[in-house]
Amino acid sequence: MRKTNRPAAALLALAAALTGCAGTGPGAPEDRAAPEDCVTDYAEGRDYFPDKATVEESELWDIAYHGSWKTITLTDTEDAAGGDLTYVLYQCGTPRPEAAGELADALFVQVPVTSVSVTSFNALAMVDRLGEADTVTGLSGQLLGNAERDAWYAGVVEEAGGPMSIGEYTDLDREAVLGLGTEVILMSGFGAGFDDVSNARAAGLPGVSVSNRMEGDALASAEWIKMVGAFYNAEGAANAEFDAIRSEFDEVVATVSGAVADREAGYLCVSPERGCEFVHAHGERTLAGRLLARLGADNVFAPGNEGPNGRPYDYEEAVGTAADADFFVVYDPMELTLDALDADPRFDRFRPLAEGAFVAGADANFEECRAKTYLDVDVLVRDFAIGMAPELFPGERGTCFTRPS
The missing domain is CATH 3.40.50.1980 (Nitrogenase molybdenum iron protein domain)
Incomplete structure (x- = not known):
């Protein structure tokens, strides 16, 4: 039975998750408390993201850089009216931007993230391809169950070091998410009529919509690896992986x-x-x-x-x-x-x-x-x-x- 009273540690973890502090919740490994690439000599106006992503194929998201922080804006695919979701990713060790104006309703995340939960199988594939599986501290029960019958899932779970179950994407275990100090939950963003991401955010959980399956074009779907990569400051790796996918894709199309x-x-x-x-x-x-x-x-x-x-x-x-x-x-x-x-x-x-x-x-x-x-x-x-x-x-x-x- 799910508990209803959260311990004080879990409440502290929630604060950490919502402000983007890395790995401070119980269950987070010690070495995640202070990422090595946190800024120690912040200077206003300096560009802290030398590797940048440029959206070339996707019709559903975009990214902009602002020195020590970046914004990802994407279509809220659960909103039939076509609203947007905004994520503000600010470099560890730099000031958090003010939550005002266009950023008032944004999700603020300190990067690079080091404690991630995943309920989207597409997102898990992206995290794995980026070489960041060791940051996964929580998985949905469905993804954990797949590890019992599929070698690739089993390998990802092993690389992650034994992630905990956080429930299912339609019924997340809030206490488990908070206890892990989760900075983001990478979730499937499906079309109108679904409310998984919306419900997570309404519950105060850092749900991030990975809506690549809603793209009309195959390369646009693959390009979402750049969006996920931005949470790790891994734009360089994401760009390289996408370029390799596109090259092979174009070769097949030309052959046929x-x-x-x-x-x-x-x-x-x-x-x-x-x-x-x-x-x-x-x-x-x-x-x-x-x-x-x-x-x-x-x-x-x-x-x-x-x-x-x-x-x-x-x-x-x-x-x-x-x-x-x-x-x-x-x-x-x-x-x-x-x-x-x-x-x-x-x-x-x-x-x-x-x-x-x-x-x-x-x-x-x-x-x-x-x-x-x-x-x-x-x-x-x-x-x-x-x-x-x-x-x-x-x-x-x-x-x-x-x-x-």
Whole structure:
């Protein structure tokens, strides 16, 4: 049972979290109390961020630098009215900017952060790729559970040194978050109708929205590694990682250019165990839908499918819509996909499913790929390309999406 009375130490930890003081809560390692790169000779007007991020692809966030502090402004994807969220990141050892005017409602965080909780699997992939997994002191129960069945998650948890459970993103354990001296909680920012980040902030917790899955373009999604990197003063590393992703991504697109122009494809879910009553497919406004278009394929589920997360189709509508399809990407694990196809003969009406002309999630590393594919979009686009045009990638198999054996 969750306790209702917080100890004094937890209240002190809350103050530390909300002002950005590093690692002062119980459970935080001693070496996190005073980061080595804290400023000891502050001088007004000096630039304390020699490495800077520039937003090139994203439509949902931006960053500005102000000497000893920086501001990140991003679209509040939980707000149907399109409001903004502001985070003020100020260098350890320098004055905290005044919470006034446009900054009155901002979340103030002292950087570089050293005690981080994570409930977003996309954000965890970014933290890991930046080499900052050792700062993770708290994880949602779902992410910790994944460590019991996935080698990548297990490695991240080991690198983190045994992070504590902080509940789930829809029901955070406030006492656990406070007790860890958490400076930020990296959370998934989904669309209108979700309120995970809003509820965390309303409860006085330092929730940060990582909304990369709401981007329409794959490279824009990957660029969120720069946003996460800014909390670590790791803009240089984040820039390098993004440039590497973009280079590989562009190479695949150039290789496939024109080769799949006559392919009718779709991105869909079929497994009832994962919430698909029959078919749930992505249209042209989703990241996967735009990825198909980027490769030059026609998305059979694009007409009338404007939702940012796609929409469900019943049997008759799905069969009619996908009548000309010759290739599918199924985003269920392969085992569940094959189970669904065996259990429901209606799927034989879809030519790609009947003929095995599809790729589905690789069972062996499904959870790892679920965390990484919206960051490692170079891997994602290569998997799509190998599935549609295997002749262009002789001897290669997909990493996260593979054809049935």
